[in-house]
Amino acid sequence: MGEKATIYLVGGSQSDDNWSQLVPVLYDIEDIDKIRQHGVAGVLVGTLGGAPQQNVFLGVPLRLMMEEALWLAEAGHAVLQRVTGQDLIHSLEGLHAETLKKWKDEDSAEMGRQLEWKRAKFLQKMKTIRGTNAEAEPCDVIKDRDEQLMKHSIFVETKDISRLAKQYSETVSGLLCQQILAHDKKLRFNYKVYKALRENGYFMSPGARFGGRYVAYPGDPLRYHSHLTVQDARGKEEDIDLLNMINGARLGTSVKKTWVLPGVSSDKEAPDFYSVEWAGFG
Structure with a gap:
């Protein structure tokens, strides 16, 4: 795991x-x-x-x-x-009080280490710029204003995973x-489509900006342009809005992508894919 x-x-x-x-x-x-x-x-x-x-x-x-x-x-x-x-x-x-205290102590210790490191760097800088005595104590060199600035610049780590x-x-x-x-029936249909395309080597990304459910790439999106604009899956018995199909095909052709309509049936695991292109456009 x-x-x-x-x-x-x-x-x-x-x-x-x-x-x-x-x-x-x-x-x-x-x-x-x-x-x-x-x-x-x-x-x-x-x-x-x-x-x-x-x-x-x-x-x-x-x-x-x-x-x-x-x-x-x-x-x-x-x-x-x-x-x-x-x-x-x-x-x-x-949650026990001992656990909370342990977490607070760990955070305080980390902030203390960062503050000591910043003080040492500040002293080194003052020695180089102003010729401060090498044996000078931090309290003699670091003013209240400098101390406050260092405290406010401490990096507080945000954990990736909640404790x-x-x-x-x-x-x-x-x-x-x-x-x-x-x-979610719609998600079940779309998941069949997504799974089938992934098994055929396509990389998938959200396709809303191109008028589809997905855009499909033949390889890593950092190396390839997408080839397909895949629509929401629909059952084989559902009607198709011809105006939407025409609009999608025109849009797909103008951005150099094939408009793909997946069809899903309850008695068949793998979906069928139908592509539409606008002939003679552009």
Whole structure:
């Protein structure tokens, strides 16, 4: 289990009718690297607390499509862990004062080490710039203002994984996959499509900006352009809106992508794929 990535399902509540509100995310850089090796890129959505509106340099967490999370768990590359506010409340109820004191002492010791290092660097700088006596005590050189600036510049590490959230077993992770699929017919259809395309070597990303459910790449998205705009899966008996099909085909042709419509039937595991292109366009 240590070699598998941990995907957290956040949002929603404990009730069974809120499975569609869950969002799969990863917080650990090492876990993100693991799933990337299996062909899942995801989308970085983390921003800066001081500038939440900037969207150029995004970082962790990495958000996944639910299909990606289910595929990684089913393939044995990851485990799913659902985290809600109630989980943290139950964990807090069993938290002892000794454990809290231990955590606080660890944090204080780390901040103390950083402060001592900053004081030593400051003294070294003063000796170089101002020729301060090499035997001078820190209290004689470091003024109150300098001390405050150093304290405010101490780096406080944000843990990737909560010390309160319980770790799920692989059995619980498997049950989560079954529950999520059982409560969402549309997701079941789309997961069949996603799984079939992944098994054929395609890398998948969200396709909303190109008018689809996914965009499919023939290899790593950092090296290739996407070739397909894949729509939401639909049952074989469902009607097709011809106007939407024409619009999608025109859009797909204009951005050099094939518009793909997947069809799913209840008596067949593998979906069928139908492609539409706008002939003579452009």
